Amino acid sequence: DEIRAYARGVVEREIAKHAADGLGMVDYALASAGAMVVKHSETYLASGKRANWFSKSNIGGVHHNANKMLTPSFGEPGQCFPLKGSAGFVEIRLRVAIIPEAITLEHVAKSVAYDRSSAPKDCRVSGWLQGEDTELGVDAAKRFLLTEFTYDLEKTNAQTYYVVDSPASGLIDTVRLDFTSNHGSPSHTCIYRLRVHGREPDSVSVKAVNGHEPSSLPGSISMKALQR
Amino acid sequence: DEIRAYARGVVEREIAKHAADGLGMVDYALASAGAMVVKHSETYLASGKRANWFSKSNIGGVHHNANKMLTPSFGEPGQCFPLKGSAGFVEIRLRVAIIPEAITLEHVAKSVAYDRSSAPKDCRVSGWLQGEDTELGVDAAKRFLLTEFTYDLEKTNAQTYYVVDSPASGLIDTVRLDFTSNHGSPSHTCIYRLRVHGREPDSVSVKAVNGHEPSSLPGSISMKALQR
Amino acid sequence: DEIRAYARGVVEREIAKHAADGLGMVDYALASAGAMVVKHSETYLASGKRANWFSKSNIGGVHHNANKMLTPSFGEPGQCFPLKGSAGFVEIRLRVAIIPEAITLEHVAKSVAYDRSSAPKDCRVSGWLQGEDTELGVDAAKRFLLTEFTYDLEKTNAQTYYVVDSPASGLIDTVRLDFTSNHGSPSHTCIYRLRVHGREPDSVSVKAVNGHEPSSLPGSISMKALQR
Ligand SMILES: [K+]
Numbered sequence A, B, C: 001d002e003i004r005a006y007a008r009g010v011v012e013r014e015i016a017k018h019a020a021d022g023l024g025m026v027d028y029a030l031a032s033a034g035a036m037v038v039k040h041s042e043t044y045l046a047s048g049k050r051a052n053w054f055s056k057s058n059i060g061g062v063h064h065n066a067n068k069m070l071t072p073s074f075g076e077p078g079q080c081f082p083l084k085g086s087a088g089f090v091e092i093r094l095r096v097a098i099i100p101e102a103i104t105l106e107h108v109a110k111s112v113a114y115d116r117s118s119a120p121k122d123c124r125v126s127g128w129l130q131g132e133d134t135e136l137g138v139d140a141a142k143r144f145l146l147t148e149f150t151y152d153l154e155k156t157n158a159q160t161y162y163v164v165d166s167p168a169s170g171l172i173d174t175v176r177l178d179f180t181s182n183h184g185s186p187s188h189t190c191i192y193r194l195r196v197h198g199r200e201p202d203s204v205s206v207k208a209v210n211g212h213e214p215s216s217l218p219g220s221i222s223m224k225a226l227q228r
């Protein structure tokens, strides 16, 4: 009976974790919560007649589908954003400014994948506080390395890496993923999903980013989310 | 061996329940099955330039995104519909007329939520048979209290409440959720999902609602669903 | 302790399988990966005023919603494509040419279904290599029966049937599902999802289908997927 109760407990906890976005960790880079891709290296495009359509669909250099990197994949192959070549980058504006704690990079599960050579391999993630000044660049000195890692095809498909370094201020509102290699594809690298975990500062006087209310206002909904 | 078989059985049953919309209970308020929001209190809007866009997106006073309350959330924060303030209401036309048995109110899981103070707290759900006469109001005497409850942030995020009272006829095709408080947000209250459980009457002569076939015709598909 | 480790192992494996599209088997008929419905029998339509809208939404005789049959249903009733009557067919162009191994037919789970009499019953699946020549028909002699089966309402809702016969060449890029009966609905039959499992040939010289790169190029993304 004790064992049965134990088994039932394990099952319920693991299913709850699975149901809670797979990890049960808050993600500040989630598109539906107001995060967005603000910059990325060249996308991978099939050549041909749709190029014209494609160019119109870019807004400020960000492909209209780039936010696929910030949405759940639900185990489906193809629910990713493809970048050209085996090296590239993506910059993401978070929902609000946070003190970063971990990064999760997810690719498609081995059991349903056609091929996983497009998975990123050697990666580094940096972060900084951009604030309202989105037009100008940020002094490189103010960018902090959060973590460096190698995505491992043999491990579980959503891999979490803890932050090793933090900005002095503690706060970031933008992260950048640079990948310098992938798992073999010469043509492109697919990013299924990048999540950024951390905690919001306690102070209620934090300046909002992205036109959101300060993070102390509960569950603020972005207009972006409302439009969907 | 017996214990192993037991453990395997528990796992399979619990995963099947999770895969079956989380609860394994039929939901007559599901948007993809023809249910729809027909009325709601004022939505929560950020002030500013998009207001004009917003007003155009309303159809008959119902926001184009209101059906988010009638669709699965898949553990994603932000997959809700925000109503202004800490009190408000929503009225839902069911897929077909049913004898109501239970109501489920779902908010986002604690482990992935930014903040849960926008969750509804004190709630009451009433129901009635509106029939074809959607233009005129329904005599208040014909509305029945189905259940009153307090949504509890410490329990599992999808909470089911059984119906305590039923209309004399047994049948309802419309429900109304009134919430009189939330868990602390002064600005808005988010409804992730409301489900209505029950059973269809046995008779094949039941009058259809919403222009659907009578419920006795199997698996009727609404045009709404077909358009998606 | 051994038993606890066993229980935990079972839970983790079963949840991983569930998270991997429910079966943990590669599906070459997945819409987001480039597969598409190329032909189907008449759809089931409610009569009336929306017929005009409807006719415009057909492209080359294929309803704009037909690909619902090639996308995950996530346990939601209504996430299917309805065909008229109790007999009909659908033809699907696969993502790439494969050596077929199994077919999975999925309907909605019993626990959340309003009615399951619209489920297909007696089915046969055939396959062939259409190649680039999409305009002309394929010699019937070149079509191979892959499997015949009866969808069973009492079993788990996603049912996998192994291929009994294979084309001499080994390769197919198109499959056809014919259903000759359903579980009782006189008006229509709903297809929630059809999956086609198998393996890609080893050779790197395989001719691509659907304008995709050869399957040896890893993780090729269709323009179709990019447009979503
Ligand atoms: K994704």
Ligand SMILES: [K+]
Binding pocket: B068, B069, B070, B071, B072, B073, B079, B080, B192, B193
């Ligand atoms: K929802």
Ligand SMILES: [K+]
Binding pocket: C068, C069, C070, C071, C072, C073, C079, C080, C192, C193
């Ligand atoms: K489907």
